[in-house]
Amino acid sequence: MKKIQSLSVLFVCISLVACGGDPKSASAKPDSLWPEGHERGSSSSSSSGGEEPAAIVNQPIPFHENFDNAVDTPGFFSAAYKGLNTDSSLPFYFAAGGFLDDEGNVSPTSNSWITGDDNRKLQLGNGRFTIAQTRQEVGTTTADTSVPTWGELDLTRPYKISFCVSSVGTPSNSNFEIYVDNNTTGGNNSRYGAGNASRIFQMATHNLTPGQRVEVLVPGASGAQIGAEHSFLQFRVSSGGWAVIDDLVIEYQGEPHTFNLPACTAAASLPPVPSVPPVTPTAPSVIAGDEQLTVVWESAGLGATYELLYNTVNDVASALPFDGNPVSATSATITGLVNDTTYHVFVKARNSAGSSEYSEAGSGTPRVPAAGGGGDAVLSEDFAASDAATFFNAAYKSITGDSALPLYVAVAGSDRITVSDGVLSMHNARFTIGDKGGATTAADQPNGSLDLSKPYRIRFQIIAAEGTGNFQVYVDNNTTGAGNSIHAGISSTASRLLQQSPADITAFPYEVEITSDVGTATSLLQLRADSNVTRLSIDNLVIEYQ
Numbered sequence: 001m002k003k004i005q006s007l008s009v010l011f012v013c014i015s016l017v018a019c020g021g022d023p024k025s026a027s028a029k030p031d032s033l034w035p036e037g038h039e040r041g042s043s044s045s046s047s048s049g050g051e052e053p054a055a056i057v058n059q060p061i062p063f064h065e066n067f068d069n070a071v072d073t074p075g076f077f078s079a080a081y082k083g084l085n086t087d088s089s090l091p092f093y094f095a096a097g098g099f100l101d102d103e104g105n106v107s108p109t110s111n112s113w114i115t116g117d118d119n120r121k122l123q124l125g126n127g128r129f130t131i132a133q134t135r136q137e138v139g140t141t142t143a144d145t146s147v148p149t150w151g152e153l154d155l156t157r158p159y160k161i162s163f164c165v166s167s168v169g170t171p172s173n174s175n176f177e178i179y180v181d182n183n184t185t186g187g188n189n190s191r192y193g194a195g196n197a198s199r200i201f202q203m204a205t206h207n208l209t210p211g212q213r214v215e216v217l218v219p220g221a222s223g224a225q226i227g228a229e230h231s232f233l234q235f236r237v238s239s240g241g242w243a244v245i246d247d248l249v250i251e252y253q254g255e256p257h258t259f260n261l262p263a264c265t266a267a268a269s270l271p272p273v274p275s276v277p278p279v280t281p282t283a284p285s286v287i288a289g290d291e292q293l294t295v296v297w298e299s300a301g302l303g304a305t306y307e308l309l310y311n312t313v314n315d316v317a318s319a320l321p322f323d324g325n326p327v328s329a330t331s332a333t334i335t336g337l338v339n340d341t342t343y344h345v346f347v348k349a350r351n352s353a354g355s356s357e358y359s360e361a362g363s364g365t366p367r368v369p370a371a372g373g374g375g376d377a378v379l380s381e382d383f384a385a386s387d388a389a390t391f392f393n394a395a396y397k398s399i400t401g402d403s404a405l406p407l408y409v410a411v412a413g414s415d416r417i418t419v420s421d422g423v424l425s426m427h428n429a430r431f432t433i434g435d436k437g438g439a440t441t442a443a444d445q446p447n448g449s450l451d452l453s454k455p456y457r458i459r460f461q462i463i464a465a466e467g468t469g470n471f472q473v474y475v476d477n478n479t480t481g482a483g484n485s486i487h488a489g490i491s492s493t494a495s496r497l498l499q500q501s502p503a504d505i506t507a508f509p510y511e512v513e514i515t516s517d518v519g520t521a522t523s524l525l526q527l528r529a530d531s532n533v534t535r536l537s538i539d540n541l542v543i544e545y546q
Helices: none
Strands: 014-018 063-065 093-097 122-124 127-131 159-168 175-180 199-204 212-218 233-237 243-252 285-289 292-296 305-311 331-335 343-351 362-364 379-381 402-406 408-412 417-420 423-426 429-433 456-467 471-475 496-500 510-516 525-529 533-545
Touching: 122 127, 122 233, 199 212, 285 362, 285 533, 292 343, 305 331, 423 429, 496 510, 525 533
Parallel strands: none
Antiparallel strands: 014 212, 063 243, 093 127, 122 243, 127 233, 159 212, 159 243, 175 199, 175 233, 285 292, 292 331, 305 343, 343 362, 379 533, 408 429, 417 423, 423 533, 429 525, 456 510, 456 533, 471 496, 471 525
């Protein structure tokens, strides 16, 4: 196996009301409450104490943000939209991760943005942002109480944060979270101590109810006042899910605001129009078949389509266009090719702002299957199904020779498997590939549709993995016991091709490659995340002969 680098809970008080990753750390007291190298604008107050932090001017509370005047995502996170009260040259809202790329444009892989509909809202998915943070950085808050806070919100009095939920994503392991004086992803990295005290709200994104306002009261049942005279907030949604919110209000308890809030309604939102062309894709992966090539490439982001060219020489100018152009998915199969001839495939991405250059070539050579080959042994899966129910339906993909049987079967934990945005996520669940039915045993031949009687390779990317358990890949075993397979005669664990813990993975995406000759002409595969794996997300699954 090889890996590649690419790019617990305190509920203070929550009520639902019907309507209508951190690279930097610091523990020393800062000399300044401003970003390193920042020259303060004319509107900022002067420091009167030499080495003492500059005086912070707080944002008046109550406060209402409806996102209506945000032209686009970069604009929302600019000082021109809303600057800090202490220094108007710095933005009041800071994109801490997942929103913008290094150039300040909407990240091509982002799931967080200002929506594109006329009634602007904010979608948050695998991203985070801070409100009123004067030191605009991430990963620097700690439990050190000698370090002063650096925000523009006076949260020393009982307060309430509320917002309208407009829409949410499909069920996942993702959480919507709110932190106080914490710019990390760990709830203990704040002056308020252990037990995730700085995290004043956490709820699974899919448990948020569209058309309802969420209210967070501090202090809540614990009686703890989480906040300081100069506090800031962080909103975060972990990877896998998303939520669209509107009409965010911060107010003091017992002092009702006078804002004229519209009715909170459930509504779908439009994604933003891309502002820049997509970057040039990397060379695609090419899987050879009989007179065909299956081509797989990485997503170029929101709203992108793709154009493929192929050639028998490594030259774009003389290459032929793929008949299926433009392609909206991230895989395609080129047919009608000549076996034993090497082909070079190029891919270009396009969106409404323009197109990229063609990628470097990915190459493959179609061949006649070896004797005894066939069936479903060459498989490319990009998890393009709209949801898990579709993915596990025979209409999506079926067993070769029996269109009534689905290729993929959720053996256990079907409600803990999701398919969304081209990624399959699961926890405490398992599913099979090519299983025609019946529990496997050590005495019986498997009842599968995959011909794995000759050496094969399994490849997939792990996009995210969390928990203390193991995830496994089995061949000819649809149970949880490694010995329940015809291959138990080789060894008690011969059917288990892979066992790995999320704790062993330090960078994502993580490339898994399994090579094996353990199999039969009627094989099946099983992927499993045990009960201690809290999240496993995979993409780009490929099964091929060596």
